[in-house]
Amino acid sequence: MKTRLLITLVFLLCSWHSHAQQYSDIVGRVMLNGAEPVSGAEVTYILPNSSVTNTVFTGNNGYYYIYDMEIEPSSSSVRSSVEFSPLAGVTNPLGSGTSLYVMDIIPVREATIYNILGRRVRTVVLDHCLNYSSYWFSNGYWDGTGMNGNRVSAGRYFVSVQTSDSYKIIPVLYLPGASSDSRRLDTNAPMFIATLVDNLYSESNERHQITANVLIQPGENCPLFRSYHSVRSIWSGMNPQVVDTVRTVRPARILLIGNSYTYGNNGIDYHLGKMIEQAHPNWPVHTDRIAYSGHQLYQHARSRNTIDIITNGGWDYVILQDHSLEAFEYPDLMKSSVRLLCRFIEAGNATPALFMTWAREYDPSMIETVSQAYVELGELLDIPVIPVGLAWQHALETAPELDLYTQDGSHPNKSGTYLATCVFYATIYNETPEGLYQITDNALPLQEQQLLQRIAWETVQSFTR
Numbered sequence: 001m002k003t004r005l006l007i008t009l010v011f012l013l014c015s016w017h018s019h020a021q022q023y024s025d026i027v028g029r030v031m032l033n034g035a036e037p038v039s040g041a042e043v044t045y046i047l048p049n050s051s052v053t054n055t056v057f058t059g060n061n062g063y064y065y066i067y068d069m070e071i072e073p074s075s076s077s078v079r080s081s082v083e084f085s086p087l088a089g090v091t092n093p094l095g096s097g098t099s100l101y102v103m104d105i106i107p108v109r110e111a112t113i114y115n116i117l118g119r120r121v122r123t124v125v126l127d128h129c130l131n132y133s134s135y136w137f138s139n140g141y142w143d144g145t146g147m148n149g150n151r152v153s154a155g156r157y158f159v160s161v162q163t164s165d166s167y168k169i170i171p172v173l174y175l176p177g178a179s180s181d182s183r184r185l186d187t188n189a190p191m192f193i194a195t196l197v198d199n200l201y202s203e204s205n206e207r208h209q210i211t212a213n214v215l216i217q218p219g220e221n222c223p224l225f226r227s228y229h230s231v232r233s234i235w236s237g238m239n240p241q242v243v244d245t246v247r248t249v250r251p252a253r254i255l256l257i258g259n260s261y262t263y264g265n266n267g268i269d270y271h272l273g274k275m276i277e278q279a280h281p282n283w284p285v286h287t288d289r290i291a292y293s294g295h296q297l298y299q300h301a302r303s304r305n306t307i308d309i310i311t312n313g314g315w316d317y318v319i320l321q322d323h324s325l326e327a328f329e330y331p332d333l334m335k336s337s338v339r340l341l342c343r344f345i346e347a348g349n350a351t352p353a354l355f356m357t358w359a360r361e362y363d364p365s366m367i368e369t370v371s372q373a374y375v376e377l378g379e380l381l382d383i384p385v386i387p388v389g390l391a392w393q394h395a396l397e398t399a400p401e402l403d404l405y406t407q408d409g410s411h412p413n414k415s416g417t418y419l420a421t422c423v424f425y426a427t428i429y430n431e432t433p434e435g436l437y438q439i440t441d442n443a444l445p446l447q448e449q450q451l452l453q454r455i456a457w458e459t460v461q462s463f464t465r
Helices: 002-016 186-200 268-279 297-301 304-312 331-347 366-381 388-398 414-429 446-464
Strands: 023-032 042-046 053-057 063-070 077-080 087-091 098-104 110-114 120-125 128-132 135-142 155-162 167-174 206-217 228-235 242-246 253-258 286-291 317-320 351-355
Touching: 023 042, 023 228, 042 063, 053 063, 098 155, 098 167, 110 135, 120 135, 155 331, 206 242, 228 242, 253 268, 253 297, 253 304, 268 286, 268 414, 286 304, 297 304, 297 331, 304 331, 317 331, 331 351, 331 366, 351 366, 351 414, 366 388, 388 414, 388 446, 414 446
Parallel strands: 023 242, 253 286, 253 317, 317 351
Antiparallel strands: 023 063, 042 053, 042 206, 077 206, 087 098, 098 135, 110 120, 110 155, 128 135, 155 167, 206 228
């Protein structure tokens, strides 16, 4: 009975959509920081050479739907629909996994899930196969677990299947949702199977394509986020589901990863949180750290705990601090570790940044090698650098009487941590820290705090110019 219903729906939908080369249907979803659905967002598709715009608003689960968006054939490109989307992945909004659909001339029995590092996560059995004319439609469900049965981290994964003529690979977004008892969306299966049939058996056997501008803005009753713009290829007929990630207006969730340079004197994260709260009391600020004595970034990059916190924390910024001698002793290891951690950070839809450390007290010239290593790495990976080391150099040149070190000549005392905090704030928000958070401690006089605030702002302005 179920098979007969699917075939009937496929036939009806294919027959109904007789003008697939002229109209486009789109299903999309808007997520805040990659983790929270955004309801009430205004989504606009602007077509080229046309005064017509298509504007809709997202629903409670962040989804939006645009039906019968007209595509002007004269402004579109064409290709055979036989080449289009033999593989589709659909994130299950009610459950905790992804439904997979494959179309081929033979039944496809399995799909392999890979993470962003190219490591195999799981092989999924495509246990539902339906024959229609000379084509097979295979369907399976990935519940978000790896080979050990444990849930994987949220983020982007890749699905690979071997079809009759080649390997097909698509990206999918895994978003943990309800319990694993929520199974595949069988009620949606006819729609996606019908889409694949429609792509293959359109009246002209061709699909038109245009490039549309997509603008996503906050609606009236919507969480505030930065306006988002992208350029997207749109095909006639049903398009694969898209997920767009928008970000909060200002970074409010910040994670620091490092060692004792980061956690000393209650931690830069603690003082930075206090400074942000004072400057912007209405922001939902949360700062945290993963820092262990003597740790190098390569150790963090191989820590399951660190990776889980990075990818599942919904961070805006994740700031990386390597060992103070890494740039001298293991520059290649530093580079590869930062590159690897940036992949996890970006998979969690956060912005990575580098915490430039300072020279040892006994050799101020070390800052040349340290600063060059961080600046070159920031340029290579196109990520911001927080120039704390340069601020230390500027402070000691401006006021040689300042004492920023503990007795070991390496770690920061309270003045050093406070200066680092001011540089963090100035870099992340492009605002002066002058007049903000002050430490009520006799060991750090108010006049010295004001001097460190000014030095931090001067350093950041000069560095980013």
